[in-house]
Each structure stands twice: as structure tokens, then as C-alpha cells.
Amino acid sequence: MSVTVIDYGLGNLHSVLKGLAKVGVAAQVADNAEGIASAERLILPGVGAFADGMAGLRRRGQIPALRAAVAAGVPLMGICLGMQLLFDSSEEFGLHQGLGFIPGAVTRIPTGAASDGTEAARVKVPHVGWNRLHAPAGRDWAGSFLAGTAPGAWAYFVHSFRAEAADPADVLAACTYGPHRIAAAVRRGSVVGCQYHPEKSGEAGLAMLAAFGAAPSPVRSAVTAAI
């Protein structure tokens, strides 16, 4: 049972690694393509701007390895910016192409001040703080990394952009922010993402990391394979 955390020059690697360590999931860091190719499970963490994130992955030659891993069904979890990178594109500081694992676009959360200036429609951006996770109607968290999470659980968000999934079925959990319904967690095949930071969401968040660490993987570690 191990998770490889992708180092692409941005992101809070340390927090994710410490979170995994806290729940007993073995973890290593991959700052190149080879580490991704041999991974059982992958986490794409993220703090930073979208374009810098894609540039960091590209510079390290990690994108083809990521595509190959996803095609092989290796579980991949994107966190915050890492989740946004899973989508087709983002409009953060210009229009940028993403990894395209989940159809949809990343757009800025509207403040509501321009079009509809009513107090109810106005929200502050970035969306910073603790918000509750809800399952969209008809969605079930069973079998996902949220299987052990209670609906209404608190998670910590800090972001100015939101992912809008083209297929609503890809939205695993949502949160409400003023008039907005924001995709808090997404899942498409073996690719998942959380807009919030599980590694900063206390015990509930750590349990999500533990669940992801136990997700079935088609790749067996070298040690296991050798036995």
C-alpha cells in the first residue's frame, strides 16, 4: 500500500506527506517521470497558479507518465490546484490547457458584485475557510475515498477558481458558497480530486487520505511483486 506524491515545483508536499504518514500510508515523492511510471497510487498536490502547475509538470517530463498511469487505471488524486489541473482548461491568468482527465473547465468564482449587487449574491473571493461537504442528489460515496465521511463533514477550502465538470455525474461532493454550488470533490474512473485540502481538514480529512491510500491499484509495488 503506497502513494507517490508528485513534485512539480509547486504545492505543499510536506503537508500531504505528513498527513499520509499520520494515517500509516507509505509515501514517496516523484520529481520526475520514472517515479510516476512505477507508482501504485498518485497524488497531485497543489498550491499555486494553474499555468505554473502545467509548466512545472511539462518541464519535468511528467505529463506522458501521468497519462499512461491514468490509462492503466492507477488511482490519481488531485488536491486543490491539483484537482483543477485534472480538467480540460482554466481561465486563471489567461486561458490554459489542463490534463483533460475530467471534462470541464476551471473558471473564477464570480463575486456577484458586478452583475447582481444584492447582498445575498455577493461572496468574497478567494473562498477561504471551512465548508460542509454534501453529496449531490442521487450520488453515493460508497466505494470512493469519501466512503467513511459523514455528509455535512467540514473541509478546509482556499481557492479563487472552481472546476465546472461537463458531466454532473463526475461531481462526487459539492459545497454551497453564497449563491454558488461548488464542486468539492470529483471522480471519473480511477481519477479523483478534492478542491479542499484533506491534509488540512483535521481528522475527517486524514481519513480521506487513508481511504485513498487503500484504493485498489493495478500496479503492485516492486517489493510485493518480488515476493
Next chain:
Amino acid sequence: MPLRLIPRLDIKGPNLVKGIRLEGLRVLGDPAAFAARYAAEGADEIIYQDIVASLYGRNSIADLVRRTAEQVFVPLTVGGGIRSIADIQGLLRAGADKVCLNTAAVKRPAFITEAATTFGTQCVVVAIETIRQGDGRWLAFTDNGRQPTGLDARDWARRAVELGAGELLLTSVDREGTKHGFDLEFIRMLAREVEVPVVAHGGCGSAEDLIAAARLGVDGLAVASVLHYRLASITALKDALAAAAIEVRA
């Protein structure tokens, strides 16, 4: 969104310290131990402020951040002596979630924009340290209130947001450590006026002080003395806020 209750820990060297108006510091102990206790009690975030870093041009507190992130799984904002993109990167990689800029941003406002475009605006907190003047204006200071900038605090706050600040931390230096309550007039002037979250700090002595400030529409309140000297627990403060119909994370 629930109001965030945020213990603020002033750091000097390896120690948590506390002063009054950011002077006359007392050593209280290991910051990481305090942070871990606060997180366990329900702190919504933690702020570390290295209060002598910019004074001595010293390097950041990355080692302490790294040690803290091993045991604290709520967000951590780190400030003090941050002068470059590399400084920010070092702190984020050590486990910080946001950085708090003041002196470097005043000296070179474009630094705010550079930090925001590199790490995202949500990562960049700008501290507005103020002292209310005899003529009723609030002026901005740096170096924990030691260095006047000549900037009007309200103008500087708005400018910082335009430049890319994702959050403002308003510190009333003349209230800080006094436990006389927040500077409500200053908070009222800015809390709802900028489109980014606003966290107020300086002067909290009781749950009543928190309630009064929360009603002005701030997004977070930073607290130090009340918690460090165990005048109230985070649980008790949150209970009091909830009883006053202010939403908090249970």
C-alpha cells in the same frame, strides 16, 4: 461560511512569545506544542508570525513550520521576514498554506502581484499593521509597528487587494496584547469593503470582543493572549459565538 477563529502565535527564535503592543515580549514555550493543542481544541487555522525576522533581516522559520506540520492538520499561515518568491516557496514546501507579507510588500508593492501570480492569490495574505493617529486616521506600519510607512491604512489595504492580496490581516498595533477589545471602527471600515476575506487581530480579551467584531462582517478573528494565558478555551469562545448566532465550525 463559519467565522474562523485563529490563534496567532508570535515567534521569536524557537519560542512562542507574547508582548503588549508587540513590545515587552514574554517567552511562553514551544510554538509547535501550542499550535497542536489549539488545533486539537478546534482552531480553524494557525498563524505564525516571526516578529523579529524583518528587523534582523533573518531567514524564515521553515524548520519550525516543518515540525509543526507533522502534528497540525489545519491550515497554517506564516509571516515575518518574507522577501522573495524563493522564501515563499520554501515556506509552502515546509507545510505553510498561506504566507503573510508586510514589510517587503510596502517596500515593493509589485511583490504582492509576483507572489499572487506564482502561487495564486489565495496564498497571499497582506498584513495591514495600523496605529490610530491623533487626527482620527489610521496609518500603516511595518516591523511590528516600529516603522511608519506614511501610508493611509485604508488606502494601502485597498491597493494591496488590487495588487493581488487574497486576504487581509488587520492588526491594530495599539490594541495588540491589551485585551481591551478589537478596534471596531477600523474593522467596520474595511470588513465589507474589500472583496477578499478579512481577518482582524489585536485586542481580544473575551468572547464579547469576538462577538462585537464578528457582527461587523469579518471573516476571521485572530486571538493570542486570551488563549496563550488560558483565559478562555477555543471551545468556550466558539460556544459563546454560536450562542450569539454567529456560525462557527463545531
